[in-house]
Amino acid sequence: MFNSIFEAGATGLSIKTALICSGIALGLGLIVAFTHMKTSKTTKGFLITLATLPLLVMAVMIMINGNLGTSIAILGAFSLIRFRSIQGNAKELLSVFFVMTIGLALGMGHILFATVITVIAVVAILLFSYTNFLEPNKNQRSLKIVIPEDLDYDEVFDEIFKKYTNKHELIKMKTMNMGSLYKLTYDITIKPDIKEKEFLDEIRVKNCNLKVLLSHPNYEEEI
Numbered sequence: 001m002f003n004s005i006f007e008a009g010a011t012g013l014s015i016k017t018a019l020i021c022s023g024i025a026l027g028l029g030l031i032v033a034f035t036h037m038k039t040s041k042t043t044k045g046f047l048i049t050l051a052t053l054p055l056l057v058m059a060v061m062i063m064i065n066g067n068l069g070t071s072i073a074i075l076g077a078f079s080l081i082r083f084r085s086i087q088g089n090a091k092e093l094l095s096v097f098f099v100m101t102i103g104l105a106l107g108m109g110h111i112l113f114a115t116v117i118t119v120i121a122v123v124a125i126l127l128f129s130y131t132n133f134l135e136p137n138k139n140q141r142s143l144k145i146v147i148p149e150d151l152d153y154d155e156v157f158d159e160i161f162k163k164y165t166n167k168h169e170l171i172k173m174k175t176m177n178m179g180s181l182y183k184l185t186y187d188i189t190i191k192p193d194i195k196e197k198e199f200l201d202e203i204r205v206k207n208c209n210l211k212v213l214l215s216h217p218n219y220e221e222e223i
Contacts (some may be wrong), residue, residue: 004109013062021106026057026117028102035122036095039129050095054103094125122217139166141218143186145203146176146210148165153184156206165190181210183223 005017026070033050097122105114128134147153153173159167165188172185190199196214203212211223 003112005111006109014060017109021058021109021111022055022109024114025058025106026051026105027217028106028114029054029099031122032095032099032102032117035125036091039125040091040095042092046092048061050099053096053099054106057100057103058208061104088212133141136217137189139190139192140217141188141190142213142215143188144211144215145184145186145207145214145222146212147182147184147207148210149175149180149182151182153182157203160199160202160206161188164194164202187217 002041003021009104013130029051032054033047037047102118105117145157147156153170167187167189169187170184171187174183175181176183191194200212200214204210213223
């Protein structure tokens with residue numbers, strides 16, 4: 001069913017076939033770029049990259065055409081690009097892998113397969129983005145507390161956690177300032193509709209008004 005439009009055993013690629021594949025590569029790339037724009041914060045430069053990358057990957061696949069030496073040279077070029085690039089977030093990496101998959105499929109002449117995969121993946125991304133499916137608990141937080149070395153942290157915050165959280169777990173502890181301070185990191189699930197300022201104020205009373213940081217789990221900041 002998903003047959004290649006490239007003629008078996010052919011030594012070249014006709015202009016008509018190349019133009020058809022190029023047009024479809026740009027069209028599918030634009031669909032992915034538009035989907036990414038609607039579901040993520042992004043930049044025009046990254047959207048242009050998503051729109052044109054399927055065409056370029058397709059061209060690379062056609063140029064390789066089973067040639068081992070060319071394949072190794074292309075791999076080296078891609079490696080240089082990889083190490084000169086800045087790592088993106090999860091959705092950016094997904095979109096880049098998405099358009100590269102499209103380019104690989106079109107580079108082998110599988111137009112129908114590339115189109116079907118694009119439609120299915122776009123529908124899945126939109127579904128996951130605009131519904132609560134796969135949505136993590138919005139009340140999850142990361143709590144970092146600095147305490148003096150003479151404070152018994154095992155039970156000192158228990159009453160506060162019982163009042164303001166449904167769940168708490170100490171996941172990391174380390175010393176600071178030559179051992180005069182400790183930094184405790186908790187994973188917590190706060191109760192709905194609590195006043196976070198009151199929660200932090202009560203912790204500050206217990207930890208001698210040293211630093212406290214309450215953040216979402218995916219936000220990393222040191223105190």
